[in-house]
């Protein structure tokens with residue numbers, strides 16, 4: 001019975017197998033992959049402790065429901081049909097599992113916190129899910145250099161907590177910090193809220209330990225800040241979304257914790273003030289500016305509606321078309337406060353004000369609450385309905401046109417109403433030119449998808465932007481890669497993939513078609 | 514005799530600068546106190562007190578004549594007053610103490626507040642203050658002040674209504690297992706509990722305005738009070754570290770361990 005349904009699944013085009021969404025079938029250049037069999041389970045059982053092996057196949061007897069959380073993605077948009085989840089505890093175990101999968105041509109999906117937003121962390125068919133959740137130990141931390149070496153499965157928040165008593169912070173921070181793993185962050189080259197200040201993971205990651213598809217362990221786990229000895233191989237795995245190998249450990253440079261942090265939310269009368277505001281803020285705050293985040297009115301209203309942080313007073317939000325959150329972090333409270341208060345005075349007393357008003361947090365509780373209004377948008381959107389998320393890089397000046405243009409486009413297709421698209425909103429990391437364009441719908445409908453794609457990708461291409469600024473390609477955008485990468489680049493990417501993963505077992509159907 | 518025209522209310526809100534609640538407290542190496550070189554902000558219960566005063570004005574409009582914040586503390590306490598002013602207090606008093614002076618105890622604070630209240634020309638009709646400060650957790654100042662002034666007190670307030678004409682307040686107090694509603698005459702001392710309200714953000718226009726609001730500076734001797742402590746702190750130490758749990762192999766072992774720990778069936 002089981003094998004019948006498995007065959008059925010494998011023969012169905014992925015469009016039907018994953019009812020919610022459609023992409024072209026996975027890589028065709030590789031020979032077809034095999035499903036996990038009972039003999040594979042027996043073999044895995046010799047590698048792993050019993051609690052590390054979950055499978056609906058005998059001799060194990062996990063119920064399919066128990067696998068749901070691994071098969072479904074965070075948005076509830078992508079669904080895999082995996083029968084088997086392995087949760088190795090050591091790099092060696094990872095290596096032995098991959099060796100088996102390589103020999104038997106079984107697809108493998110590395111999975112971190114499963115918070116990815118492009119369907120990269122769940123199988124397209126019935127690949128084995130390799131969860132890093134059991135690899136969650138800090139290997140070392142040097143409080144002098146700030147270099148942290150940790151297993152890939154460490155949750156970002158727990159690493160933040162780990163380095164905090166040593167007066168350091170993680171160079172990366174994002175709304176999913178309570179669930180996402182450092183390995184997942186590296187695999188997606190996640191950007192997040194601190195990129196403006198501390199740069200991307202391509203700079204802060206100093207070394208990686210990776211298990212290659214055939215089980216070979218690549219030890220590049222150095223803790224050197226400088227190492228110009230030929231090709232920098234680790235860079236290839238940063239942002240590869242698990243298509244080249246499984247990251248098992250990360251060495252990362254953590255910056256000293258700022259001694260003082262402040263934040264304000266500024267209410268702006270119109271979007272065209274965001275750019276000039278950014279210029280003034282950058283110039284006046286200079287080295288203490290650590291975040292400049294934008295949320296439009298719709299995003300703000302949704303965050304408030306779904307209880308993300310304490311709302312500003314009615315008076316403060318009146319007439320605001322959008323909001324900007326500015327954060328400062330620095331080494332001396334008095335110095336920072338003086339700078340910030342001078343900035344606010346200038347803004348407030350200007351002849352042609354860029355802002356209506358704003359609020360300044362007075363305590364750490366208010367500091368978190370202001371952040372929650374921005375960080376909570378992702379969650380608010382998912383509570384409001386089904387989200388189509390486009391995470392794009394476009395010139396800052398076009399943010400509003402892109403959001404409004406999309407709304408008008410949907411309107412012209414008759415799709416802007418209660419039973420189709422409820423909201424079109426924009427928020428994001430202004431400092432990085434990164435706009436999160438979200439379309440909140442009542443349900444995922446083919447009409448909506450057809451209206452959005454390729455429309456949005458064409459808009460992005462017309463601005464020479466990126467179709468994925470920080471979330472990656474995953475399964476969601478493989479077909480659209482060409483809007484941001486030319487033929488030569490895609491050709492080289494395919495060659496790299498074939499070299500690392502000649503059998504195409506690593507996260508098939510992701511990044512490259 | 515004709516009833517006199519209802520007098521407008523003057524509210525006094527004592528506020529304290531305290532180590533922020535989000536800060537991890539560390540005992541200093543000499544074990545004489547805690548490391549105070551950390552982030553401070555207004556004691557959260559006092560923030561609630563300021564918020565309540567401002568909300569009373571929003572509800573009762575002109576019937577609230579003044580909201581004055583007061584703090585007793587080192588020079589940096591002025592930040593706390595600025596926050597109160599930005600939230601909506603009209604003016605403030607800073608009873609300044611030297612940076613190095615030990616923190617005053619509740620009785621001394623209550624005596625200083627009494628002296629301040631007696632100095633206020635228009636009088637004070639209502640004092641709203643936190644039920645306790647989160648640094649020493651004593652929870653005494655409001656009650657002592659009521660005793661010294663011989664005023665009624667409504668402690669641990671979770672709801673406050675004022676009838677200015679009748680000079681009466683109806684206050685719901687948090688008590689074990691629920692709320693207790695009491696009615697008191699003004700002048701009155703109210704101490705705030707957590708659920709009374711949620712303090713607002715300070716908005717930029719109000720922060721700007723706060724910079725121009727008056728802050729009167731006084732010293733302990735101006736008030737004729739002695740702020741030096743009467744209690745002597747012998748030693749401050751951290752609570753013993755919690756030891757992690759262990760796993761037992763069998764029920765018998767569990768029972769044996771419980772017995773060892775002195776836990777027996779009743």
Ligand SMILES: Cc1cc2nc3c(=O)[nH]c(=O)nc-3n(C[C@H](O)[C@H](O)[C@H](O)COP(=O)(O)OP(=O)(O)OC[C@H]3O[C@@H](n4cnc5c(N)ncnc54)[C@H](O)[C@@H]3O)c2cc1C
Nearest residue numbers: 112113114115116120175181183184187190191192242247
């Ligand atoms: C509320 C919320 C806010 C977010 N905010 C941001 C943001 O501000 N900026 C941003 O860039 N992203 C953001 N994201 C998306 C972001 O990509 C992920 O949250 C995070 O980086 C993924 O980590 P994860 O451990 O959950 O990985 P998963 O979702 O489990 O996996 C993501 C991808 O990485 C691969 N992968 C995971 N672990 C490994 C590993 N050890 N080795 C190899 N491959 C691996 C998976 O196969 C998959 O392709 C947000 C997501 C949510 C839900």
